[in-house]
Amino acid sequence: MSAYLDEVLLADYLDRLGKNIIEQMFALYSQQVVIYLNDIEKAQQVDSKTDWQTSCHKMKGATASVGMRKLHLQLKTLEKINATQQEKSVMLADLKALNEASTLAFNTWLASI
Secondary structure, eight states: OOSSSOHHHHHHHHHHHOHHHHHHHHHHHHHHHHHHHHHHHHHHHTTOHHHHHHHHHHHHHHHHHTTOHHHHHHHHHHHHOOOOHHHHHHHHHHHHHHHHHHHHHHHHHHHHO
16 A cells, blocks of 8 residues: 555546546646646745645645545645745755655556556
8 A cells, every 4th residue: 555645545536437537637637736836836935824825725635636645644734834934945845755756656556557
């Protein structure tokens, strides 16, 4: 079982929707996550708590929809966190790394089905 993915959800998607739809969902996520991460970064740079929360919330929903459990949990925390601009800079770097690891885990899972 992957620490990064909700494999129960993904197995349900596979049964109900098929691999092709899952691939389409993930392709859309891959396009959108660039925007989400950019928005989170902008919020961090201008030190906007509201924009940080809104952007993290949007990405959180997207990660849930593609079964990225660990990333989703991280975003639940980040969305509500009260941190300095510098602390958020570190959190953003960690978030980007976790997104890369989660994407790799998803692609590995996808290739195995």
